[in-house]
Amino acid sequence: MARLAGVSIGTVSRVINNSDHPVGEETRTRVLEAAAKVDYSPNELSRGLARGRTHTVGVIVHDITDSYFNEIVRGIDDVASEHGYLVLVCSSYRDADRELEYVRKLRSQRCEAIIFVGGGLRFPDYLLELDAQLEGLCKQGGAIVMLAPTDLARPRIIPDASRAIGELVDHLVQLGHRDIALIEGPPHLKTSVQRAEAFDAAVRRHGIDPDPGRRASGHFDREQGAAALEELLDRGKPFTAAVCLNDQMAVGCLMAAKARGLRVPQDVSIAGIDDLPVTRYLDPPLTTVRVPMRELGRAGMHLVLAQLDGLRTRRVRNVRCELVVRESTAQAPRTSARRGQR
Amino acid sequence: MARLAGVSIGTVSRVINNSDHPVGEETRTRVLEAAAKVDYSPNELSRGLARGRTHTVGVIVHDITDSYFNEIVRGIDDVASEHGYLVLVCSSYRDADRELEYVRKLRSQRCEAIIFVGGGLRFPDYLLELDAQLEGLCKQGGAIVMLAPTDLARPRIIPDASRAIGELVDHLVQLGHRDIALIEGPPHLKTSVQRAEAFDAAVRRHGIDPDPGRRASGHFDREQGAAALEELLDRGKPFTAAVCLNDQMAVGCLMAAKARGLRVPQDVSIAGIDDLPVTRYLDPPLTTVRVPMRELGRAGMHLVLAQLDGLRTRRVRNVRCELVVRESTAQAPRTSARRGQR
DNA sequence: CTGAAAGCGCTTACAG
DNA sequence: CTGAAAGCGCTTACAG
Numbered sequence: 001m002a003r004l005a006g007v008s009i010g011t012v013s014r015v016i017n018n019s020d021h022p023v024g025e026e027t028r029t030r031v032l033e034a035a036a037k038v039d040y041s042p043n044e045l046s047r048g049l050a051r052g053r054t055h056t057v058g059v060i061v062h063d064i065t066d067s068y069f070n071e072i073v074r075g076i077d078d079v080a081s082e083h084g085y086l087v088l089v090c091s092s093y094r095d096a097d098r099e100l101e102y103v104r105k106l107r108s109q110r111c112e113a114i115i116f117v118g119g120g121l122r123f124p125d126y127l128l129e130l131d132a133q134l135e136g137l138c139k140q141g142g143a144i145v146m147l148a149p150t151d152l153a154r155p156r157i158i159p160d161a162s163r164a165i166g167e168l169v170d171h172l173v174q175l176g177h178r179d180i181a182l183i184e185g186p187p188h189l190k191t192s193v194q195r196a197e198a199f200d201a202a203v204r205r206h207g208i209d210p211d212p213g214r215r216a217s218g219h220f221d222r223e224q225g226a227a228a229l230e231e232l233l234d235r236g237k238p239f240t241a242a243v244c245l246n247d248q249m250a251v252g253c254l255m256a257a258k259a260r261g262l263r264v265p266q267d268v269s270i271a272g273i274d275d276l277p278v279t280r281y282l283d284p285p286l287t288t289v290r291v292p293m294r295e296l297g298r299a300g301m302h303l304v305l306a307q308l309d310g311l312r313t314r315r316v317r318n319v320r321c322e323l324v325v326r327e328s329t330a331q332a333p334r335t336s337a338r339r340g341q342r
Numbered sequence: 343m344a345r346l347a348g349v350s351i352g353t354v355s356r357v358i359n360n361s362d363h364p365v366g367e368e369t370r371t372r373v374l375e376a377a378a379k380v381d382y383s384p385n386e387l388s389r390g391l392a393r394g395r396t397h398t399v400g401v402i403v404h405d406i407t408d409s410y411f412n413e414i415v416r417g418i419d420d421v422a423s424e425h426g427y428l429v430l431v432c433s434s435y436r437d438a439d440r441e442l443e444y445v446r447k448l449r450s451q452r453c454e455a456i457i458f459v460g461g462g463l464r465f466p467d468y469l470l471e472l473d474a475q476l477e478g479l480c481k482q483g484g485a486i487v488m489l490a491p492t493d494l495a496r497p498r499i500i501p502d503a504s505r506a507i508g509e510l511v512d513h514l515v516q517l518g519h520r521d522i523a524l525i526e527g528p529p530h531l532k533t534s535v536q537r538a539e540a541f542d543a544a545v546r547r548h549g550i551d552p553d554p555g556r557r558a559s560g561h562f563d564r565e566q567g568a569a570a571l572e573e574l575l576d577r578g579k580p581f582t583a584a585v586c587l588n589d590q591m592a593v594g595c596l597m598a599a600k601a602r603g604l605r606v607p608q609d610v611s612i613a614g615i616d617d618l619p620v621t622r623y624l625d626p627p628l629t630t631v632r633v634p635m636r637e638l639g640r641a642g643m644h645l646v647l648a649q650l651d652g653l654r655t656r657r658v659r660n661v662r663c664e665l666v667v668r669e670s671t672a673q674a675p676r677t678s679a680r681r682g683q684r
Numbered sequence: 685c686t687g688a689a690a691g692c693g694c695t696t697a698c699a700g
Numbered sequence: 701c702t703g704a705a706a707g708c709g710c711t712t713a714c715a716g
Contacts, residue, residue: 008703039478044450045390046693049708065416074407089431108386136381283625350687388709391692
C-alpha cells in the first residue's frame with residue numbers, strides 16, 4: 001500500500017495517524033486514496049508493539065448473565081468506548097484458578113488495565129499469586145482497579161452498603177420484626193462477609209443477638225437462595241423477615257416463599273441488596289439497597305484512565321448505597337413465617 | 343530473560359511454546375527457571391504478529407445488559423474460553439455507525455472472528471460498507487458468524503420463531519381471542535420484520551385480518567413496550583390479547599397493563615418471545631416462545647472454530663424455537679381489554 | 685540440540 | 701517535506 005501510493009511506509013504511518021509531522025498535501029491525498037482503494041486496516045498489534053498501547057482493558061466478572069455484573073460492565077464500557085478502548089470480558093465464576101488464568105492471559109495480551117468487578121476471594125495462595133501477577137502488570141505500565149472489597153492493596157472504588165443495611169434493619173425492626181433470617185453469600189467472598197457484618201452490627205444495635213439458626217448461605221445465587229429459604233423454613237425456627245445479602249438470592253427466596261404458600265409481605269417480609277433491574281418487576285416489588293452499578297462501572301473506568309494518565313493512588317473510595325423501600329416488607333405478622341406456612 | 347538463562351531467544355521461544363523442536367532437558371529447566379524468576383509474560387502482540395493468530399474474537403451485541411444478548415454471549419464465551427479465546431464485547435445499541443466503528447476496530451485488532459448477535463439493520467449504505475469490512479476481515483483469514491436474520495450472505499445460525507409464533511397464535515385463538523394487538527420491534531430490524539410476518543401469516547390462517555390499528559412499535563425495549571401498550575389502549579380499539587415481539591417489551595407491557603388496572607390474564611392476555619430468565623419471575627409468569635439463547639451462542643462459536651479450521655460454508659442453519667405456555671394467557675374475556683379497564 | 689537471522693507491520697528519532 | 705533504518709518482542713526456517 002506504501003508502494004501503491006509511491007511513498008515510504010514512514011509517510012504512510014504519518015498520514016494514517018494524522019501525526020503532527022508535516023506531510024505534503026498532495027502526498028497525503030495519494031496515501032489516503034491508496035488506503036481507500038486497498039481497504040487498508042492498520043494493524044493494531046504491530047502498532048501496539050511499537051507504541052506500547054493496545055487500547056484494550058480487561059474486565060473480570062463473576063458471570064456476564066448476572067445483572068449486577070453486566071450493569072457494571074455497561075458503565076465501564078460507556079466510558080471505555082468514549083475513549084476508544086475495547087473491553088475484554090472474562091467470566092471467572094468466582095473460581096480462583098479461572099480468574100488467575102484470565103489475569104495471565106490479559107497480561108499477555110498487554111491490556112492496559114484490568115478491572116475486577118467481583119468481590120475478592122480470600123484464599124491465601126490465590127491472593128499471593130494474584131498480587132504477583134498484578135505487580136507484573138503494573139510494571140508493564142498497566143492499571144488495576146478493584147470495584148469490590150478485597151484484601152489486596154490496590155486502587156479501588158467500593159460500594160459500601162453497611163450504612164444502608166443498617167437502615168434496612170431499622171426499617172424492619174420498626175415494622176415489628178425481631179426474628180430476622182439472614183441468607184448469606186459465599187463464605188470466602190469478602191463482599192458477603194462485609195454485608196453480613198453490617199447486618200450483625202445493625203441487629204445488635206437493636207438488642208437482637210444474631211442467631212446462627214436463622215442463617216443460611218445461598219451463595220449469591222438465585223437457585224441457592226431459594227434452597228436457603230427452604231432450609232430455614234425446614235429448620236423450624238420461626239422468623240418474620242428474611243434479609244438476603246444480594247438480590248439474586250432475594251428473587252429465589254421470594255419465589256420459594258410463594259411456592260410454599262407464604263404471602264409476601266403479609267406472612268414474611270423479604271429484602272435484598274443491589275437493586276437489580278428485575279426487582280421492580282417482581283410481585284411484590286422488592287425492598288432492597290440500591291448499589292449504583294452503572295455509576296460504579298463508569299467511575300472504575302475513569303479511575304483506569306486517570307492512572308494511565310499517570311495518577312498514582314492507593315486511595316480507597318467508598319460509594320454510598322441507599323435503602324429502597326418497596327412492597328416486599330411490611331408489618332410483622334402475629335404468627336411467624338413458619339407457622340403461617342400452609 | 344534469554345540472557346538470564348544464557349540461551350538465545352529462539353530457544354526461549356521453543357521451550358515457552360513447548361514446540362516440538364527438540365530442546366535439551368537441562369536447557370529447558372534453565373529457561374523455565376529464568377522465566378519464573380523474572381515473572382515472564384509472553385507478549386501476545388508480537389506472537390500474534392509473527393504467527394497471525396490473536397486468540398481473540400469480537401462479539402457485537404445490542405446491549406450487554408439485555409438478557410437476550412448476555413445469555414448468548416455466555417454461550418459464546420463458554421466455548422471460546424474452552425478453546426483459549428478471549429472475547430471482546432461490543433455494544434452497538436443498534437446504531438449503524440457505532441457498529442461499523444466497532445467492526446473496523448475489531449479488524450484492526452486482528453480478531454480472528456466477529457460474531458454478530460443482534461439482528462441486521464436494513465440501511466443500504468450501512469449494508470454496503472459493512473459487507474466491505476467483512477470481506478476485508480475474511481481476506482485477513484477471519485471468520486464471520488451471524489446469529490440473527492440479516493441481508494448479508496454470511497454463514498449464520500438463526501433462531502427461527504416463525505413456527506412457534508404460529509403455535510402461539512393458535513393457542514390464543516383457541517382461547518377465544520380474535521382481537522389481538524401486536525407490539526413490534528424496530529421497523530428497520532430484520533428480526534422484528536420476520537417475527538411480524540410470522541404473526542400476520544398466523545392470524546390470517548385463522549381468517550383474521552392483521553389490523554394496523556391494533557399494532558404499535560415498542561422498539562424491543564421495556565419502557566417503549568409499556569408506552570406501546572398505553573398507546574394501543576388510548577387508541578380505543580378493543581383487544582383481548584397483546585403479542586409482544588420480544589420479552590423485554592412484554593415485561594413493560596405487563597407492568598403497564600397492571601398499572602392501568604387491567605388484570606392479566608383475566609382482562610387481557612399477554613405473550614412475548616425469547617423466554618428471558620425474568621419471564622419466570624413475573625406475576626403472572628409469561629407465556630412466550632423459547633429461543634435457546636445459550637445454545638445459540640455455543641453453536642455460533644463452534645461455527646467460528648470450524649471456519650478457522652478451514653470450513654468454507656454459506657449454509658444457513660435454523661434453530662427451532664418452542665412455545666412455552668405459562669400463566670399470562672387465558673380465556674378471552676367477554677368484554678375487551680379497553681372496556682375492562684378501570 | 686542450539687543460535688543467528690529474517691520477518692511479522694508498525695512507529696519514530698535521525699538525516700537529508 | 702521525505703525516506704532509510706532501528707526497534708517493538710516474538711516465530712521459524714536455515715545452518716551448523
